Amino acid sequence: MSLSSRLKRSGFDLYLLLLLGAVVLASLLPVQGVAAEVLSRVVYxxxxxxxxxxxxxxxxxxxxAGLSNWRLQALVFASTFIAFPLVGFALSSxxxxxxxxxxxxxLLYLAVLPSTVQSSIAFTSIxxxxxxxxxxxxxISNLLGVFITPIFAALLLHTSGEGGFDLxxxxxxxxxxxxxxxxGQLARPLVGKFIQRHAKLTQVVDRGSILLIVYSAFSAGMVAGIWQQVDLTTLAIMIAADIVLLAIIMVGTSFVGRVTGLAREDRLVLxxxxxxxxxxxxxxMANILFAGQTVSLIVLPLMIFHQIQLFVCAVIAQREGHRASEAIALDAAAKPA
Structure with a gap:
């Protein structure tokens, strides 16, 4: 059994531990000077x-095919770019x-970000x-987020008195x-089959790039003295705010999915x-939008939210998957031989 499998069976996720390791490494050995500039280009x-x-x-x-289900796509969009910003703005205020x-x-920035790609699909599948x-x-959420997130962030931050961003x-x-x-889409006929055969390539680049970004951001934070600016009370408030934000949205999407009569499979997507x-x-995006500011502090709510959402969604996905398997087994048993 692999180390990753053993950790998951014990209730841990190797990737989350690697994220924490990147923060610890940045705390002990922060990159700075010319090395920081080189790392910044590598991350880019x-x-x-x-x-x-x-x-x-x-x-x-x-x-x-997915676009044809316009009602589901509209609800996901509304949750991501309307409900989330409204709740986030209320909480941050x-x-x-x-x-x-x-x-x-x-907190405001977290609320206007697009949805995840890899984990959203993975949890829906599970x-x-x-x-x-x-x-x-x-x-679609990520493509729209390239345009919507900077605009929404500028509007929300301007409303909160923190200024905005330029074009x-x-x-x-x-x-x-x-x-x-x-x-990548244009090159798909040439490289698509290769990437499909080597699925771990995307996962390695995905997780590796995030680890590099985390290390780079928190290195800059260490140089700027980030941990001297965050006490236990502030950390507790951030964790509580992220939990409340996630709970409100998850309860809301579950309720809306039932009220609008979505099929079970579509409710899980929502x-x-x-x-x-x-x-x-x-x-x-944060490295670009908040250049010159304390990015490591700004992304702290997102870092915490990311880990909470992975844990909560993993539990729910496993439970829903078991229920679906049991229902399929019962249907098969009920059918006459």
């Missing part, structure tokens, strides 16, 4: 490669007297939901994320795609 191209692989991997027909401005910005619709919803930030994000994705926020998109 790693993220571009990641979204190229996303584009090359994604079957265009899956997007077309309520907690602003007790939190540093950078962390308040971080729970036996509508995987093609999940592929479509997560992919150049959106262009930079498009060049780093959207352009490689489009090139639950997992509509309640997740992307670390893979969020960290590189």
């Amino acid at each position: 191209f790693a993220v571009a490669l990641l979204f190229f692989l996303y584009g090359a991997k994604l079957n265009t027909s899956a997007i077309v 309520a907690l602003s007297p007790w939190l540093r401005p950078e962390i308040v910005i971080g 729970a036996r939901g509508n995987v093609p619709a999940a592929v479509c919803a997560a992919s 150049g930030s959106m262009v930079d994000i498009g060049v780093q994320i959207l352009l490689p994705f489009i090139v 639950l997992f795609c509509g309640s997740k926020k992307s670390l893979a998109s969020g960290l590189p």
Whole structure:
């Protein structure tokens, strides 16, 4: 049995431990000076490669099929880019007297990010939901996020008195994320089969790029004295805020899915795609949108939320998957021989 399997059986996830390890390493051995500039360029191209692989991997027909389920896609969009920002704005406003401005910005920023791609699809699959619709919803969310996240962030932060961003930030994000994705789609006839055969390649680049970003961001934070600015009370408030945010959205998406009469498989897509926020998109965007600011403080709420959402969604996906398997077994047993 592999180390990853043993850790999962013990209730741990190897990737989450690696994320914590990147933070610890940055705390003990922060990169700075010329080395930090080199790492920044490595991170840039790693993220571009990641979204190229996303584009090359994604079957265009899956997007077309998923788009036909317009009601589900509209609900996922509403959860990601309407409900989340509203709840996030309310929470950040309520907690602003007790939190540093950078962390308040971080809560707002978290709320306007697109959904995850890999984990949303994976959890939908584990729970036996509508995987093609999940592929479509997560992919569209990330593509729209390239444009919507900077605009929404500027509007929300302007409302909260923290200023906004210029058009150049959106262009930079498009060049780093959207352009490689489009090139990947165009190159799909040439490299698509190779990437499908080597699925771990995308996973290694995905997780590796995030680990590099985390290490880079927290190294900069250590140089700026981040941990001297976050006490246990602030950390507790951030964790509580993330839990409340996730709980409100997950309860809301579950309720809306039932009220609107979605099939079970589609309700799972709404639950997992509509309640997740992307670390893979969020960290590189933050490096662009908040250049010159304490990025490590701003992304702290996102880092914490990412780990909470993975744990909670993993538990729910496993439970829903077992229920579906039991229902299938009962149906098979009830059928006459």
